[in-house]
Amino acid sequence: xxxxxxxxxxxxxxxxxxxxxxxxxxxxxxxxxxxxxxxxxxxxxxxxxxxxxxxxxxxxxxxxxxxxxxxxxxxxxxxxxxxxxxxxxxxxxxxxxxxxxxxxxxxxxxxxxxxxxxxxxxxxxxxxxxxxxxxxxxxxxxxxxxxxxxxxxxxxxxxxxxxxxxxxxxxxxxxxxxxxxxxxxxxxxxxxxxxxxxxxxxxxxxxxxxxxxxxxxxxxxxx
Amino acid sequence: xxxxxxxxxxxxxxxxxxxxxxxxxxxxxxxxxxxxxxxxxxxxxxxxxxxxxxxxxxxxxxxxxxxxxxxxxxxxxxxxxxxxxxxxxxxxxxxxxxxxxxxxxxxxxxxxxxxxxxxxxxxxxxxxxxxxxxxxxxxxxxxxxxxxxxxxxxxxxxxxxxxxxxxxxxxxxxxxxxxxxxxxxxxxxxxxxxxxxxxxxxxxxxxxxxxxxxxxxxxxxxx
Numbered sequence: 001x002x003x004x005x006x007x008x009x010x011x012x013x014x015x016x017x018x019x020x021x022x023x024x025x026x027x028x029x030x031x032x033x034x035x036x037x038x039x040x041x042x043x044x045x046x047x048x049x050x051x052x053x054x055x056x057x058x059x060x061x062x063x064x065x066x067x068x069x070x071x072x073x074x075x076x077x078x079x080x081x082x083x084x085x086x087x088x089x090x091x092x093x094x095x096x097x098x099x100x101x102x103x104x105x106x107x108x109x110x111x112x113x114x115x116x117x118x119x120x121x122x123x124x125x126x127x128x129x130x131x132x133x134x135x136x137x138x139x140x141x142x143x144x145x146x147x148x149x150x151x152x153x154x155x156x157x158x159x160x161x162x163x164x165x166x167x168x169x170x171x172x173x174x175x176x177x178x179x180x181x182x183x184x185x186x187x188x189x190x191x192x193x194x195x196x197x198x199x200x201x202x203x204x205x206x207x208x209x210x211x212x213x214x215x216x217x218x219x220x221x222x223x
Numbered sequence: 224x225x226x227x228x229x230x231x232x233x234x235x236x237x238x239x240x241x242x243x244x245x246x247x248x249x250x251x252x253x254x255x256x257x258x259x260x261x262x263x264x265x266x267x268x269x270x271x272x273x274x275x276x277x278x279x280x281x282x283x284x285x286x287x288x289x290x291x292x293x294x295x296x297x298x299x300x301x302x303x304x305x306x307x308x309x310x311x312x313x314x315x316x317x318x319x320x321x322x323x324x325x326x327x328x329x330x331x332x333x334x335x336x337x338x339x340x341x342x343x344x345x346x347x348x349x350x351x352x353x354x355x356x357x358x359x360x361x362x363x364x365x366x367x368x369x370x371x372x373x374x375x376x377x378x379x380x381x382x383x384x385x386x387x388x389x390x391x392x393x394x395x396x397x398x399x400x401x402x403x404x405x406x407x408x409x410x411x412x413x414x415x416x417x418x419x420x421x422x423x424x425x426x427x428x429x430x431x432x433x434x435x436x437x438x439x440x441x442x443x444x445x446x
Contacts, residue, residue, distance in 0.1 A: 131362065135430050137380035137405045139354065139419070146378065146419060148408045154377075155369065157360035182360045185371045196362070196369060202433045207358050210425045210446060217440030223433060 002098030003119060004048040005040045005160065006090035009033055009105025010079040021057065022206055023105045024064060027216045032206060033061075034070050035108035035219065040101075041072055043115045049074040051105070052090040084180050088172045096166035099123060102183045103160040104205055109218055111200040115160055121195045122162035129162075129184045130199030131155035158199040163187060225321030226342060227271040228263045228383065229313035232256055232328025233302040244280065245429055246328045247287060250439045255429060256284075257293050258331035258442065263324075264295055266338045272297040274328070275313040307403050311395045319389035322346060325406045326383040327428055332441055334423040338383055344418045345385035352385075352407045353422030354378035381422040386410060 009023040023033045033051070040047050053061055055078040064070070079086040087102055094100060099122050103110065114130045121128030134151040161183045163171075171187045180186045184194045202223045206215055232246040246256045256274070263270050276284055278301040287293070302309040310325055317323060322345050326333065337353045344351030357374040384406045386394075394410045403409045407417045425446045429438055 134379070135428060137407075138357075139378045139380055141376050141378060141419070145416065147411070148380075148402075148404060149377075151404070153364055154372075155362045155364060156357070157362055157371075179371075181371060181374070184360075188370070193368065196364070201431060205358060208424060210441060213440050213444050213446070214437045217436050218433060221436050223436070 001123060002048070002095060003044055003046065003101070004050065004094060004098060004165070005101040005103055006050045006052060006077075006087060007033070007036055007040075007103050007105050008052045008079075008083060008086050008090065010052065010054060010083060010086050023053075024057075024060065025212060027108070027212060028219050030068060031064055032108050032215075033105050034068060034072075036103065036105055037072050037074060039108065039110055039112070040103070040115065043112050050077055050090050051075070052077045052079050052086045054079040082176065084172075084176050084186065087183060087186075091169055091172055094165055094169060096169055098165045099162055100165045100168055101160035101162040106206040107159055107203055108206070108215060109200070109202045109204060109223060110158070110160060111203065111223075114158070114198070114200045114203060117197040118160050118162040121197045122164065125195040126164045126167055126192060127162070127184070127187050127194040128197050129182075129194050130158045130160070130203070131196045132158065132199045132201050155196060157182060157184065158203045158205075161194075167192060224346065225271070225318060226267055226269065226324070227273065227317060227321060227388070228324040228326055229273045229275060229300075229310060230256070230259055230263075230297075230326050230328050231275045231302075231306060231309050231313065233275065233277060233306060233309050246276075247280075247283065248435060250331070250435060251442050253291060254287055255331050255438075256328050257291060257295075259326065259328055259333075260295050260297060262331065262333055262335070263326070263338065266335050273300055273313050274298070275300045275302050275309045277302040305399065307395075307399050307409065310406060310409075314392055314395055317388055317392060319392055321388045322385055323388040323391055324383035324385040329429040330382055330426055331429070331438060332423070332425045332427060332446060333381070333383060334426065334446075337381070337421070337423045337426060340420040341383050341385040344420045345387065348418040349387045349390055349415060350385070350407070350410050350417040351420050352405075352417050353381045353383070353426070354419045355381065355422045355424050378419060380405060380407065381426045381428075384417075390415060
């Protein structure tokens with residue numbers, strides 16, 4: 001079955017106190033995005049990789065590929081004004097036969113097991129997303145007040161989120177709506193459920209400078 | 224104002240696939256618990272440190288202190304059958320005048336800023352706990368189903384949780400109850416509110432082997 005991954009990297013790096021958008025920052029000698037792309041090729045050498053970037057970053061990315069002699073095949077798509085629009089651009093002229101994963105460019109630590117679990121469950125159920133338990137106490141805020149909620153009823157959601165391509169293309173025909181925080185929420189708004197599968201705790205989204213230190217340490221350890 | 228910290232380290236290390244309870248595992252040459260104790264002395268050289276350990280670990284801990292020539296003053300208290308009971312033991316004969324922090328032994332990365340924020344807010348409001356925003360999408364599960372909730376309404380809770388000592392001693396006079404997941408929930412069940420203050424994202428609770436790698440990297444960077 002044809003497998004595609006759309007890697008979305010629209011970040012401008014505001015939270016990193018960095019001029020370089022976080023997807024381009026080097027970890028252990030390689031830009032974050034290249035680590036991410038490598039993961040999917042490690043999962044399957046036949047996967048089609050689509051990379052969604054802000055158009056003004058195309059040249060910079062291509063220079064980076066030259067510098068690092070990065071020759072893994074991938075096609076570039078232009079980012080949109082929100083993540084929804086970026087994914088929609090990445091879905092252009094995608095074959096409806098097959099499975100499509102949507103993945104955050106700044107998650108270089110998705111394990112092969114996580115990627116495989118998601119593709120397998122999506123093949124069976126139409127949609128699957130990786131989640132992890134919450135290890136911390138979690139509180140719900142309500143204006144000035146807050147109260148503890150039962151963490152056993154909550155999960156933290158990661159990517160890749162994997163879907164039957166035909167169903168996801170349909171879902172992205174909807175009008176954009178503020179409640180779309182991830183692809184699962186777009187998909188579910190068509191009335192279809194998503195399956196939760198086990199993610200891996202190391203699969204962090206690089207957002208802060210400390211996350212870079214963490215990702216570097218984990219990648220060095222072969223995670 | 225007298226400041227005390229009760230460091231609770233009851234963990235048996237089951238999730239670590241490790242024979243050594245996680246509070247004793249060495250990171251960068253020093254057991255986790257010593258890093259943790261050092262943080263509080265860095266915050267204030269006058270702080271009273273109480274360490275709650277399972278009684279059968281006392282000898283092992285004292286041998287570790289000798290091995291590492293660890294001479295920071297701290298008094299040992301026996302752990303109980305739950306965290307609630309351990310904290311209650313640690314509160315024995317505490318002076319009600321002053322502030323008391325309850326801290327997880329396996330959080331060696333609480334920043335001095337986080338500790339200070341909590342003590343300052345507790346002095347003013349009676350109780351304060353450090354929280355961080357949720358960076359991931361978060362879902363609530365309900366049997367077989369699950370749905371996305373608005374992450375802006377949720378916070379992840381860390382320690383130290385700091386309280387007016389008199390009020391916390393009163394709160395711990397209650398009967399134990401399964402809903403007590405942290406000290407804040409014990410405190411709040413007496414009808415009093417806790418103030419939320421900014422924690423630091425690096426202040427992780429070491430639970431898994433990957434957390435050890437992360438903590439090692441962050442401590443090496445001086446975080």
